[in-house]
Amino acid sequence: MTAEALGSGAPSVERRERAQGMALRAWARARGILSVIRPLAWVLIVAAIVLWITGQTLGWWELTVTAVVIATVVALCAFFLIGRTAYDVTLDLNRTRVVVGERAVGALTLANTSSRAILPSRVVLPVGSGRGVFTVRRLPAGETAEELFAIPTQRRGVLKVGPVSVVRGDPLGAFERVHRRDQPVDLFVHPRTVLFDGQSLGFLRDLEGLPATDLSRDDVSFHALREYQPGDDLRHVHWKSTARIGEMMVRQYEETRRSHFVIALSRSAADYRNADEFELAISAAGSIGLRALRDSQRVEVRVQGRELPAATGKQFLDSLSAVEHSRPRQGGIVELSGVVAATLPTASVVVLVAGSAVEAATLRIACARLPFGARALAIVAEAGATPSLRRIGDADVITIGALDQLPAALRKVLA
Known part of the structure; x- marks a missing residue:
């Protein structure tokens, strides 16, 4: 091929690319x-x-x-499509984290920053699978309009609020022009939890423990000296300080606890008889996890298929808000116990949480798979059941029918 032929082919390629670009722009405009x-x-x-x-x-x-x-x-x-919708939209939620049953209150502010008035329009605010519709009056230049709204939260989950859409259309609904003006905001609906006093199930004194803020008369982590009180063990008297001060002084210790606290929450639908049991199990896991975090425990949470972040209480509850049923091929509580044993062999305390569809024999196999030497506790959520405590192998098994039964049931385990 000669140079002249190559040169003559280049303009045709450019014309073809230019034609394709024009066609794409025309199609985008027509689609709009x-x-x-x-x-x-x-x-x-x-x-x-x-x-x-x-x-x-x-x-x-x-x-x-x-x-x-x-x-x-x-x-x-x-003709109703004529007009601008150049609002500056601000979406403000008073709280982005609420508990099931609480209302999330927010405000939607629309400002006309242009030099001309904006004709009446509708504003659509998607909330999860639903949406709220607000009618905005004619807005003169430089003015703002504010709409307050409340989002009821009947179910745990993560709701996307927004993006806000400004809609202009006719009364019949034949034409509708939509402009999205805002970024969506995540609203975390946390599960219900219950607070309880006392130590968590990780309260086991040992040499590998981490010091806590609770003081004790007898442990392995020295804290300070204090005056002798009747009943103190004389073995802890600090004789040098006693001789120097002239009063009997004893050593005071910080209680230590094991640092590896694991919660294994089954999200297999086969382990629960209904949705209420699943929500009760999530609430129980959340309550125990929060107690362990307050007790300075290192908390790790496993569900089928992944690990839930639990470095802080807020992060832990956020992750629980998004928990849904797993796929059947990911297995139930037995497979989850195997994952815990394989990935967390140094766990000190493991809490298994499942529903009443798990039989005692299955629960025994799950507990037997846990890491060697770990203290095992199983919590069975059975909506409406009377609380009970039993032993399956080396594990304590608690059955609860309501969330408020959890503190009393745990006290029986620690007794």
């Missing part, structure tokens, strides 16, 4: 125009065309007049 036409408008347009053709063919002027009327209505509806 077509997006404002709602199904009702298409029905009216097709009806007007059919009636017009039929009337002209058969000579029925009634059909022709009807077609003209329909076309006129469609044209009048299209």
